[in-house]
Amino acid sequence: MGQKLTIEPVTRVEGHGKVTIHLDDENQVVQTRLHIVEFRGFERFIQGRPYWEAPVLVQRLCGICPVSHHLAAAKALDVIVGVGPDNISPTAEKMRRLMHYGQFFQSHSLHFFHLVSPDLLFGIDADPAKRNVIEVAREFKDLAVQGVMMRKFGQEIIEATAGKKIHGTGAIPGGINKSLSIEEKMKFLIGKDPLNVDQMITWAQGALDLFKDYHKKNKNLIDNFAKFPSSHLSLVRKDGALDIYHGVIRAVDTEGNKILHDIDYQDYLDYIAEEVKSWSYMKFPYLRSLGNKEGWYTVGPLARLNTCDFIPTPLAQKEFEIFRAYTNGKPNNMSMHMHWARLIETLHAAEMIKELLDDPDILEGELVRKGNKTIEGVGLIEAPRGTLFHHYRINKDDQIEMANLIVSTTNNNTPMNRAVELVAKSYMNGQEKITEGMLNAVETAIRAYDPCLSCATHALGKMPLEITLYNSNDEVIDIKRSE
Amino acid sequence: MSKVLNFTIDGVICMAEKGQTILNAATANKIYIPTLCNLPGLKPRGSCRVCNVKVNGKFLTACTTPVAEGMEIENNSEDIIDIRKSIIELLLVEGNHYCPYCEKSGNCDLQAIAYKYNIPAPRFPYQFPDRDIEATNGKLLKDHNRCILCKRCIRGIKDEDGKSIFAFKRRGHKVIINIDTRLSANMTDEMAQEAMDICPVGAIIKKEIGFKVPIGERKYDKEPIGSDIEEIKATTI
Numbered sequence: 199m200g201q202k203l204t205i206e207p208v209t210r211v212e213g214h215g216k217v218t219i220h221l222d223d224e225n226q227v228v229q230t231r232l233h234i235v236e237f238r239g240f241e242r243f244i245q246g247r248p249y250w251e252a253p254v255l256v257q258r259l260c261g262i263c264p265v266s267h268h269l270a271a272a273k274a275l276d277v278i279v280g281v282g283p284d285n286i287s288p289t290a291e292k293m294r295r296l297m298h299y300g301q302f303f304q305s306h307s308l309h310f311f312h313l314v315s316p317d318l319l320f321g322i323d324a325d326p327a328k329r330n331v332i333e334v335a336r337e338f339k340d341l342a343v344q345g346v347m348m349r350k351f352g353q354e355i356i357e358a359t360a361g362k363k364i365h366g367t368g369a370i371p372g373g374i375n376k377s378l379s380i381e382e383k384m385k386f387l388i389g390k391d392p393l394n395v396d397q398m399i400t401w402a403q404g405a406l407d408l409f410k411d412y413h414k415k416n417k418n419l420i421d422n423f424a425k426f427p428s429s430h431l432s433l434v435r436k437d438g439a440l441d442i443y444h445g446v447i448r449a450v451d452t453e454g455n456k457i458l459h460d461i462d463y464q465d466y467l468d469y470i471a472e473e474v475k476s477w478s479y480m481k482f483p484y485l486r487s488l489g490n491k492e493g494w495y496t497v498g499p500l501a502r503l504n505t506c507d508f509i510p511t512p513l514a515q516k517e518f519e520i521f522r523a524y525t526n527g528k529p530n531n532m533s534m535h536m537h538w539a540r541l542i543e544t545l546h547a548a549e550m551i552k553e554l555l556d557d558p559d560i561l562e563g564e565l566v567r568k569g570n571k572t573i574e575g576v577g578l579i580e581a582p583r584g585t586l587f588h589h590y591r592i593n594k595d596d597q598i599e600m601a602n603l604i605v606s607t608t609n610n611n612t613p614m615n616r617a618v619e620l621v622a623k624s625y626m627n628g629q630e631k632i633t634e635g636m637l638n639a640v641e642t643a644i645r646a647y648d649p650c651l652s653c654a655t656h657a658l659g660k661m662p663l664e665i666t667l668y669n670s671n672d673e674v675i676d677i678k679r680s681e
Numbered sequence: 682m683s684k685v686l687n688f689t690i691d692g693v694i695c696m697a698e699k700g701q702t703i704l705n706a707a708t709a710n711k712i713y714i715p716t717l718c719n720l721p722g723l724k725p726r727g728s729c730r731v732c733n734v735k736v737n738g739k740f741l742t743a744c745t746t747p748v749a750e751g752m753e754i755e756n757n758s759e760d761i762i763d764i765r766k767s768i769i770e771l772l773l774v775e776g777n778h779y780c781p782y783c784e785k786s787g788n789c790d791l792q793a794i795a796y797k798y799n800i801p802a803p804r805f806p807y808q809f810p811d812r813d814i815e816a817t818n819g820k821l822l823k824d825h826n827r828c829i830l831c832k833r834c835i836r837g838i839k840d841e842d843g844k845s846i847f848a849f850k851r852r853g854h855k856v857i858i859n860i861d862t863r864l865s866a867n868m869t870d871e872m873a874q875e876a877m878d879i880c881p882v883g884a885i886i887k888k889e890i891g892f893k894v895p896i897g898e899r900k901y902d903k904e905p906i907g908s909d910i911e912e913i914k915a916t917t918i
Contacts, residue, residue, distance in 0.1 A: 246813075246814055248814070248816065248822055248886065248888070248891070250784075250889060250890070250891035250892070251782055251784065251891060253892075254781075254782045254784070254891075254892060255781075255782035258781055258782065279889075360896075361895050361896025361897055362896050365781065366896060367892040367895065367896055368895065370891065370892050370893060371889075375892060375893050375894065375895045376895040566893070595816035595817050596816060596822070596888055596889065597814065597816050
């Protein structure tokens, strides 16, 4: 008797999604799909709005990393107001970067400490009543405090640069609306213990050590769970350095050969297309040169460390060398290594915050520049979850007439579906009874990508996990629900 | 010297010059009465009704009613505040007021009064009217979604010959405020800024300069509306 399993909603991720797993008569997995069940429509309802509203309006897509949308939109509009991302003032660029690294730091910390640590500390198949952040706080108090404080530090950097912790207004077309005050700078540099940047660097190293230690003890799980070959795409600085704010697009195949050679992202449409499938509101991007079957790629922390040549801060570079040596310099395709890469980036973000706070440009200088207006612009940025594209075209009256957003999680659509299928097959094929632990394994694979399934502003409160088993006649034969 | 009138607001003894409106006299006595359509220097219209006060048991608009000797005025009684709140709530549901991405947020009188009166959500159902943005003018943009038809722009923004650049168009519930294409053709940047500033909401927007004032430095970021006037704090419910 064939079966269909549904995991809805997927828990400990940002936003709402569900997974369906179809089993045949021998309980072999025949098809798995990650469905995105919300429709947001920002690309449509921004049409007609004045272009300078976009950075403030579109960031409402997300409550976790709105800074990414805010900055990607501002970068696209830099092009429209004739300044261009290479020509904004040093103060504007450094303030934006500080905002962005603050966001990386808080978002990555949130993901590791709040969403992932329960799986690592208690085990994927532990009792769900145990496998949550409250129990982490109960049993690993110091670690939980670190997680909360690291997120707080990042959020306060955002507040100082954007005006608010969530949904600020700092970046405006052609620049920024404020510089940093000396009081703000000193607060972050030598602020009251523990909220200063040196403590953050130490804690970021501590989180990395925790992961590496876990890796040593659980090598098989970390190295082999949801491992599959993939291409990788990200922004890199023109000299090949890891850069999450500005650069060129680079993609490498599973062997590390470049398949996108540091292209100008204004031309992204010449290289990237999107496919629509009937069962998901999320599109499937792919590289045109390889077609929709072979052209899919992974974005995010793992992709960024697979595409870049080096990290331009010393402590993170040291960790990067260890990370790259683990796969002999070849691209790393181990899904759980995304956590490793994410923690190296967390350390890099803390180092960058320190570097920027020490930069005099952050305290004063020209804020906004103007140039000759054009009608179209593309903004690209590395959001914590991966590459984010914003593309706008305006009419002669300054109203947006076209918007195209390819968000990080959309870029990861195919790899997430692959990861889900792999894990479902390895954990469930031929099993008589489907357990909660098996279903959490599927969620663990999704969680590695830190997806923002429709961006998190609608995800409130406790999200129950519901699994429904159907027979081949679509009749419900069992329901499991964890509260 | 003009004649001095004695009157009370919520039992507080006040004084006014003859001919002074209740609103102006209250301001002179450091008592805040909220307004939306009124603007110092412009002839009062009494159209928004937010400045409703109770005078000897009767509801009157403070911006148009002159003070009389011995008047007993209620400004912060429960029924007055409820009327003001219901007017604000009706304005909020009648248009499309999305503060999260409105660049007037923090500088908006409607939003500031809603905060002052602790209005987390309107009691009336949202109407979600289908309204346009008029963006053909080179300097200004008119967002009809946010317009509360207070006529401040019609009364306050005039060309050098004294002709209004803004005017009502259509009638009844379809009325909108229109920008005169011919008169506005030579509008200066200063005039466009003045038009944006005179609008109590975000219906008139000067083009291309959005969100230039950082959060924390906007008009109502530090203190609630009316704080510059009042010594006797308005009751909030």
